[in-house]
Amino acid sequence: MSALYQRSATQIAAAVNAREVSAVEVLGAHMARIERVEPSIGAFLSLTADLAREQARRVDEAVAAGKRLPLAGVPVAVKDNMCLQGTVTTAGSKILAGWVAPYTATAVARLLEAGCLPVGKANLDEFAMGSSCENSALGVTRNPWDTDRVPGGSSGGSVAAVAAGEAALATASDTGGSIREPAAFCGVVGMKPTYGRISRYGLIAFASSLDQIGPIARTVEDAAAMYGVMAGHDPMDATSLPRPVEPTLPALRTDLRGLRVGLVREFDTKDLGEEIDAAYRRAYAQLAALGAEIVDVALPHAEYGLATYYLIAPAEASSNLARFDGVRYGLRVDGANVQEMYGKTRAAGFGPEVKRRILIGTYALSSGYYDAYYVRAQKARTLTAGDFERAFAACDLIACPAASSPAFEFGAKSDDPVSMYLMDYYTIPMSLAGLPALSVPCGFVRDGSPGGRELPLGLQLVAPLYEEARLFAAAHAYEQATRYTLDRQPPVVESVR
Amino acid sequence: MSSGSGIDVRYVARLARLDLTEEEATLYQRQLDRLLEHVESLQRLDVGRVAPTAQVVPLTNVLRDDVTCPSLDRAQAMAGAPAREGAFFRVSRIIEEQE
Amino acid sequence: MSGTMVEQTYEAVIGIECHVELKTASKMFCGCRNEFGGEPNTQLCPVCLALPGALPVPNRVAVEHVVRAGLACGAAIPSFSKFDRKNYFYPDMPKDYQISQFDMPLVSGGVVRFRREDGSEGSCRLTRIHLEEDTGKSTHMGSGDGRIAGSTHSLVDFNRAGVPLMEVVSEPELRSAEDAVAFLEYLRLTFLYLGISDVKMEEGSLRCDANVSIRPVGSTEFGTKTEIKNMNSFRSVWRAIQSEIERQRSVLAEGGRVAQETRGWDEANGITHSMRSKEQAHDYRYFPDPDLVPLTLEAAWVEDLRAKTGLIPIAAYERLERACGLAPAQIRQLLGDPALVRFLLQTVDMRPDDVAFAQAAANWLLGDVLRMLNERGVSIDGQRTLTAQALAECAELAMAGAITSKTAKELLERVMAEGGSPKEIVAREGLAQLSDPSMIAGIVDQVMAANAKSVADFQAGKENAIKALVGQVMKVSKGKANPQLAESLLRERLKQP
Numbered sequence A: 001m002s003a004l005y006q007r008s009a010t011q012i013a014a015a016v017n018a019r020e021v022s023a024v025e026v027l028g029a030h031m032a033r034i035e036r037v038e039p040s041i042g043a044f045l046s047l048t049a050d051l052a053r054e055q056a057r058r059v060d061e062a063v064a065a066g067k068r069l070p071l072a073g074v075p076v077a078v079k080d081n082m083c084l085q086g087t088v089t090t091a092g093s094k095i096l097a098g099w100v101a102p103y104t105a106t107a108v109a110r111l112l113e114a115g116c117l118p119v120g121k122a123n124l125d126e127f128a129m130g131s132s133c134e135n136s137a138l139g140v141t142r143n144p145w146d147t148d149r150v151p152g153g154s155s156g157g158s159v160a161a162v163a164a165g166e167a168a169l170a171t172a173s174d175t176g177g178s179i180r181e182p183a184a185f186c187g188v189v190g191m192k193p194t195y196g197r198i199s200r201y202g203l204i205a206f207a208s209s210l211d212q213i214g215p216i217a218r219t220v221e222d223a224a225a226m227y228g229v230m231a232g233h234d235p236m237d238a239t240s241l242p243r244p245v246e247p248t249l250p251a252l253r254t255d256l257r258g259l260r261v262g263l264v265r266e267f268d269t270k271d272l273g274e275e276i277d278a279a280y281r282r283a284y285a286q287l288a289a290l291g292a293e294i295v296d297v298a299l300p301h302a303e304y305g306l307a308t309y310y311l312i313a314p315a316e317a318s319s320n321l322a323r324f325d326g327v328r329y330g331l332r333v334d335g336a337n338v339q340e341m342y343g344k345t346r347a348a349g350f351g352p353e354v355k356r357r358i359l360i361g362t363y364a365l366s367s368g369y370y371d372a373y374y375v376r377a378q379k380a381r382t383l384t385a386g387d388f389e390r391a392f393a394a395c396d397l398i399a400c401p402a403a404s405s406p407a408f409e410f411g412a413k414s415d416d417p418v419s420m421y422l423m424d425y426y427t428i429p430m431s432l433a434g435l436p437a438l439s440v441p442c443g444f445v446r447d448g449s450p451g452g453r454e455l456p457l458g459l460q461l462v463a464p465l466y467e468e469a470r471l472f473a474a475a476h477a478y479e480q481a482t483r484y485t486l487d488r489q490p491p492v493v494e495s496v497r
Numbered sequence B: 001m002s003s004g005s006g007i008d009v010r011y012v013a014r015l016a017r018l019d020l021t022e023e024e025a026t027l028y029q030r031q032l033d034r035l036l037e038h039v040e041s042l043q044r045l046d047v048g049r050v051a052p053t054a055q056v057v058p059l060t061n062v063l064r065d066d067v068t069c070p071s072l073d074r075a076q077a078m079a080g081a082p083a084r085e086g087a088f089f090r091v092s093r094i095i096e097e098q099e
Numbered sequence C: 001m002s003g004t005m006v007e008q009t010y011e012a013v014i015g016i017e018c019h020v021e022l023k024t025a026s027k028m029f030c031g032c033r034n035e036f037g038g039e040p041n042t043q044l045c046p047v048c049l050a051l052p053g054a055l056p057v058p059n060r061v062a063v064e065h066v067v068r069a070g071l072a073c074g075a076a077i078p079s080f081s082k083f084d085r086k087n088y089f090y091p092d093m094p095k096d097y098q099i100s101q102f103d104m105p106l107v108s109g110g111v112v113r114f115r116r117e118d119g120s121e122g123s124c125r126l127t128r129i130h131l132e133e134d135t136g137k138s139t140h141m142g143s144g145d146g147r148i149a150g151s152t153h154s155l156v157d158f159n160r161a162g163v164p165l166m167e168v169v170s171e172p173e174l175r176s177a178e179d180a181v182a183f184l185e186y187l188r189l190t191f192l193y194l195g196i197s198d199v200k201m202e203e204g205s206l207r208c209d210a211n212v213s214i215r216p217v218g219s220t221e222f223g224t225k226t227e228i229k230n231m232n233s234f235r236s237v238w239r240a241i242q243s244e245i246e247r248q249r250s251v252l253a254e255g256g257r258v259a260q261e262t263r264g265w266d267e268a269n270g271i272t273h274s275m276r277s278k279e280q281a282h283d284y285r286y287f288p289d290p291d292l293v294p295l296t297l298e299a300a301w302v303e304d305l306r307a308k309t310g311l312i313p314i315a316a317y318e319r320l321e322r323a324c325g326l327a328p329a330q331i332r333q334l335l336g337d338p339a340l341v342r343f344l345l346q347t348v349d350m351r352p353d354d355v356a357f358a359q360a361a362a363n364w365l366l367g368d369v370l371r372m373l374n375e376r377g378v379s380i381d382g383q384r385t386l387t388a389q390a391l392a393e394c395a396e397l398a399m400a401g402a403i404t405s406k407t408a409k410e411l412l413e414r415v416m417a418e419g420g421s422p423k424e425i426v427a428r429e430g431l432a433q434l435s436d437p438s439m440i441a442g443i444v445d446q447v448m449a450a451n452a453k454s455v456a457d458f459q460a461g462k463e464n465a466i467k468a469l470v471g472q473v474m475k476v477s478k479g480k481a482n483p484q485l486a487e488s489l490l491r492e493r494l495k496q497p
């Protein structure tokens, strides 16, 4: 059997429940792994070893008492925009540096109840705004497949931790692609459920009508198991879906017979370069080989997705981030009066990307521009949702890229916000429509430089609202048939300096 | 869209209580002008008969029963306070706002 | 305007905006206690302190309170309503936005009918009633008088933050300070009767602002209005409006123009003073709160609430006037105590259309019952012994001459102390009034024999002496003799030589 840190969550839970290994041992192996690779990866903003140890002891006691826990002893990295009582929770921002959460997010609490061990708080783009993790004000996270490259974002720390074996699972959040794009960049599975499926209570808000928590794992089965634990109605979140969660694990399949998979006309991959184009064609062919019927679908308003998103998300963010005002918690920079204090505190506490989005969002909501920008964007959102409704009349799943490129080098897109925003071109429409979508590794491309490394690509699968089970079933079949990352570890260990 | 008027970064920054340096104001003005150019594409859409989507999930009347639950104790509630005086959060002088 | 012109006569145009804290067990969006006067900063949770990640869930009872307020004013309840965010920074507002309602309030229209002191009728239509949340409370330090002007810093208590708050906006239909106060009084009574608020101005559960303008009598256009704030009693509302009307009148008389502005009422000096210019309107950037979902007020729900509306003060006024023949002053004395009014009307209902009975019951209630309640320091619904049935029996016995008023008083005292049915007590204990001339005649003889001096005085022309003799008859009969009968018998005997 492989080293403990290489095992899947499902394997770990089975072993802990069977008392073949203790949660304390599992934790020890992962803490050792963290110690070894963290200097070159930087997935975490803080480690929560004491909490994890305490939790591991509780899990072992529960198991000894005859209890079986679905994620017994599974180390999990918690994205640092989720509250975990007693831990520093920063959202990657200086404005919250050192803030200790006095309560725990619902999704995280459910993971703890299921036996997970919270090993640390994972890095992210500040307030989850970004596609590379470079917008974190508190740390640099590197891609385990090539440490000169970004891990993707905003859930960069989460995907890096899982890819590098620092945790078997990680929580992540997706507003316009923040789970799917980094999952693709780091060769892991990342899934964004239907909006409202997993409670947002305790998730530091970026854009409330788009934010959704989801699982990061190295296998589809693990992601499905983790999703199953986190999903379900929460009375603390008024947008939480009251419908039952269909079991995902029993639905996992090894073929795609009877499924119609739609390829989106507007998402032609030819412009992404020959090698990438070929990789996606191979992926689609593989879906067909597994028995899927490939059909052609259209998302005529996809081209407006980015514009729609970059009005709605910043507008909501500008309001959500108002509370960081230096009065009740977080950073304060004093001024002669309260107004000055606000202006200075927020100037010092927020990074450039957050400021840009607060400004554009404030503008989109301001008097005289509200109808022209915000309301128009909400109408465009209706058109996007309608596109998917029509597309799903002709297919059961949609397949497309999870990102327009593999992981890029640090600084490659820092000067031009819009070119960075374009990274989310393939993920934003699903967010606008609230659909469940997932990224699963679909091969590697060479980065082109001499001695360059191979970089993972992600295939995005999209299902109609509430059809998460179908999504996992299909992704599992594809993953088991291709095994791109199941038998291959990122070369991170070699890069330890 | 109200193109032509464009974004006044300084005015918006005041609304958002965000002090900007000269350099920041210039940089953001340029960057946000470019973003707004991109966003102008929405002008091409015919949205005359389209209802706005504020929420994608079709929920209504999500209400809680009027029952109390324990509050944080004061020490917890004020643990993160940048400044306090006795049992209160302390802030510097409040001036009547001008926008 | 030239001084030679005939002095212009103006009329006042007044609109009222009220904020009413709703009476609920918990706050608007969280489970913290909604309670006045708690230790500072002890009624707080992640939601009402606006900690990162916390989410609001609306209180059903608060929504129902507002709908009931609307129904009581005969308003239409729209089938669709929603919550919006009103964005502005203020240190005692935790989220730096207030959850409120912008364009789709829970209640539109309605009318408040009221009675003036002289009993004449008036009314004022409502524009809307909406639901929002209260802010915390700032105490301004260093200015000596607690005023914001000249303060050095402020201290914030957030206990009140998130308390459900109902905003009532009237049309500008009031024409005098008297009417404004009468309108407010009936609004206050309406909420008191509905039991949806404590409506205590001194505790801030009822706060109001007035919009005041004046215009030439006969004009249909509005003059420039000012908004008057800081009025903390009905008396100060009256004085402030009166003073503002006078001020505007003299501004116009001197050829000046009234500036649109907010003015604060200075109770000590009896004047309003300019607070800040309103010419630059605030840019509140209202937008639908993405953390909350819309409200649909289905007919069945609304009808159920309508059925629970109960007695409203103007209807109570009319019944007390018509059914009980009470004078305006008496009604005013009663109207402020809904429990007392309900008790009286319940009593009156036992003999419908019997005005004499109703009047008798009202007199007993306003007289002896109120006195006894005051002596005991209880309210009518704070005691269980005196029932409406018992009061009705007392009134009936007295009206029928079956007991003396002295007996009736004693009876009420007894019933109040130990409960029971007055009729049964009278029957059981033989308390019925002596109205049999043959029985009283014996006592009369006895009294005349024992009081020769009084007899002589009367016969010598001292008319007053008869009173002493009647008193003696009452004493000997232990208060049961019918005093009128006793007197006529005495006179008859005294005439005899």
Ligand SMILES: [Zn+2]
Pocket (backbone or CB within 6 Å): C027, C030, C031, C032, C043, C044, C045, C046, C047, C048, C049, C162
């Ligand atoms: Zn609370």
